[in-house]
Amino acid sequence: MSKVNRIVFAIIAFIVTIPYAKSQEKPAIPINTAVENVQKYFSVYPVEKVHMHFDKPYYAVGDTLWFKTYLNTNLFNYSPSKIAYVEVLNGRDSLIQTMRIPLKEGAGNGQLILDPQFYAQDNYRFRAYTKWMMNFDMGYYFNKVVTVGDAINKKLGADITFTPDGSRTKATLQFRGRDGQLLVKKKLTWEANDGWDAFDKGKGETDELGRLTVNLSNKESDKFKKGRIVVKVEDAETLVGNYPLANALFNADVQFFPEGGDLIAGLAKRVAFKAVASNGKGIHIKGKIIDSKKNEVATFEDLGLGMGTFSLLPVLGETYKAVVSFDNGTERSFDLPAVVSDKINVVFTTQDAEFINLGLVTSDDYFKKVEGKPYYIFGQLNGHLIYAAQASIKSSAVAIKIPKKELPNGIVQLTLLTPDGQPISERLVFVQPQQLIDIKVSSDKPSYARKDLVKLKLNLNNYIDSLPGTFSVSVVDEKKVPYNDDDDRGIVSNMLLTSDLKGYVEKPNYYFNSKNENRTEALDALLLTQGFRRFEYADLIKGKLPMVRYMPEEGIVISGILRDNVGKLQTGAGLLLTIPGGAIKKDAYTDAQGRFAFDKLVFADSLKATVNARSNANYRSLVITMDPTEFPKIDEENPYKSSFVQNIDQNLQAYLDNSKKEFRTSNLIEEVVVTKRVENKQTSKDFSALSGLSMPEHRIDGSRFAGCNVLSMCLNTMLTGITYDTNTLKYYITRNYNQGSRVPVQFFLNGMPIDEASLNAIQIPEIESVEIFLRDDLGTVRNLYQNDGVVSIITKKEKKQPRMTLAQIEAMLPKSNVIDFYPLGYIKERKFYTPKYTTPESKQTSDYRTTVYWNPDIRIEKSGEINLEFYNADGTGKYKVVVEGNDLGGNVGRQVYYYEVK
DSSP: OOHHHOOOOOHHHHHHHOOTTTTOOOHHHHHHHHHHHHHHHHHSSEEEEEEEEEEEEEEEEEEEEEEEEEESSSSSOOOOSEEEEEEETTTOOEEEEEEEEEBTTTTEEEEOOOOOOTTOSSEEEEEEEEEEEGSSSSGGGGEEEEEOOSSSOOOOOOEEEEETTEEEEEEEEEEETTTTTTTOOOOOEEEEEEESSEEEEEEEETTSEEEEEEEEEEEGHHHHTTTTTEEEEESEEEEEEEOOOOSSSSOOEEEEEGGGGGGEOOOOEEEEEEEEEESSOOEEEEEHHHHHHHHOOEEEEEOSSSSEEEEEEOTTTOOOOOEETTTTHHHHHHHHHHHHEEOEEEEEEEEEESSEEEEEEHHHHHHHHHOOOEEEEEETTTTEEEEEEEOOOOSSEEEHHHHHHHHOEEEEEEEEETTTEEEEEEEEEEOSSSOOOOEEEEEESSSOOTTEEEEEEEEEEEEESOOEEEEEEEEEEETTTTOOOGSSOOHHHHHHHHHGSSSSSSSGGGGGGOOOTTTTHHHHHHHHHBBOOOHHHHHHTTTTTOHHHHHOOOOEEEEEEEEETSSBOSSSSSEEEEGGGEEEEEEEETTTTTTEEEEEEOOTTTTOOEEEOTTTTTTEEEEEEEOOOOOOOOOSSSSGGGGGGGGGGHTHHHHHHHHHHHHHHHHHOOOOOOSOOOOOOOOEEEEGGGOOOOSSSSEEGGGGTTTTTHHHEEEEEESSSSETTTTTEEEEEEEHHHHTTTOOEEEEEEEEOGGGGGGGGGOGGGGGEEEEESSOHHHHTHHHOOOOOEEEEEEEEEEEOOOOOOOHHHHOOOOEEEEEOOOOBBBOOOOOOOOOOSSSGGGGGGGOOSSSEEEEEEEESSSEEEEEEOOOOOOOOEEEEEHHHTTTSOOOOEEEEEEEEO
């Protein structure tokens, strides 16, 4: 029996029933029925997890970002998703780009050119998921913040620090110009706003060190969270910069979490705590627990990430407070949860090589009331039901042993429920009984010279030879790309930990770094304080399964409905799909509901596609309606902003200094002959009324409106971040509308303001693009039109043409039976370039590369040895090698290796 089958067999075998006591009450739902209903969910609803491995932790504008996408699933008897989606969101949570990644054997490669036209210095969030994952809570999507600096276009740089000072907060900004020189004695104006409305502003002049101090009133602190400070510096030209205010206030929240959920009178239990600053990161604290008589009953100190535990024996009728001391000298008190006596909790005691040891505990008084009553205990791990029992409460402490030897690695969620399926206590426990994929990295020499040939050897042992594995390797010059590996989200920490926890987890790799001596205790503290809710047991026990809208994708699908011009569905009608750039020509026929679908398509992004219904006898009266491509909404509150780098220039200084050198070298080109004129597309900045706006949050290409008959109806669904109110017939920014604002969006056509009634007079085929601005940092439009947001519609430039024939005029008219559009295709894969330095002449060139080697295509059929070769760059110091990978059985592995370049 293979190892995978043994694990699945063991999972089924662990579902047990604790025998009834004679006096035990019968539950409302028998244990066998409850188990069957819960198991049905786990066997029918597989868990898919996505991971992304990037070639390095941060980048600069103009770089190419390389990544590999991994898919992990917990079931082996279904066909997993063959497509992953990767979204890029800027620091304001506006969607910049969506990429479609084809997956083969659970992995797919991609890259993203950080084009200066679309990417500026910012903290970007990469969000990855599959269509199947869209059926469930998006809190379990892969999310990672990647910081991008700018050494090319940015004319104004600033470092900002915040210092709370009573009723005001001092913001000290130090400004530098394009070349890094301090901007001394420069006049400037500033404005603090929450997107559109200014709540503070002023004027000033920088001092001899290029600094300016701005005093912000803490009365507006509720606006700091999403607000920004916008500065205009008067130099040879006006320089504009805007900086987030999220960290402008020092505020700390400390929460306490009794193990199992309650402080039960007379029971000594662990209490976990979590201290989080206003920036979302853990902060160091220490303190003491006092009772109502101010007696000290416990002391505590965090383990390094703002989290820790202490033991407390609560007394009924007592109240407890935590007196907490912070590193800045302040002290605050927090109430602990109330002491109760009428609860039962599940608690963790120990685990060894064979068992997880748990207990059900309650007070002596409450035991008398619940003696003999039945309860359910369910344990699940990575979408497997690993334990199920019906327990009779025979004493105030009931011991439970769960065999773990054959379990997968990951988080075990133990839940205690009432007989009607209501959860009353929960405990998360991390187990790792299985070996990770063993990855050993070695080099032919311990140290090298610049531009030397490096021979790396990878020994990959995934323990299950029948399962193919796929791996990726990155090598970076760590002197130019310094980064604490504990801060990273590797495939092990992601697949086994963070992918099962909702919200932000600080330093994910910390818990898997053997150099961190307290990592086991820190991990347990994390599990005692972090959220976990993939499903609701109450519904599952009753046999109520969630609705599924999306199935695992086998390939790209283009679908729609065919009707005639009076709305009658067309049955058995033929349609032809052509994508010339992808060599695709495919037929489809409508079903009884008039639906058609072209499935399992493979084509690259940005290709023109045509769906044609002209093969039918009544083709002149046919109307094709394409199905829209559905994507998940953007989180209303981004929990990953805690990973944002505030002073990017300062924190990425070594990288950006190298980026300047690399950019100058790569742009020294020989003379070229221009044989074709490139036509520049219009943008909103070409119109004086809109020139003060920054980059649009979203841009919709005119081709997306192909097949649209009524523009206003299409805009209702296509304007990302904007809501249409059917009562006022106006458009509003969604996040402000949801908060009660009724200030509408202002529409512009080629830079001229228009009202909503004029939208349908616009010729849809003439639309070149629609740009959406959710903010107006300078207020240039807001102050004039009293609006909240801008939608700029840009039409194609008029070209002088000779007199058209009747056939040409007819060809320009929109046709309902032929649809031209540009569907989202697969990302165009490129190969990472690795130079060769085999001659003295080649070694004379300058090589400023930071990513020295990237290979996402390492695949093994069984355990074996892989040999890789590449050449070093000019950088000296430590080079960091990161190897990640998984196999089709869900096993994962990661290894970090260093070598020296002198």
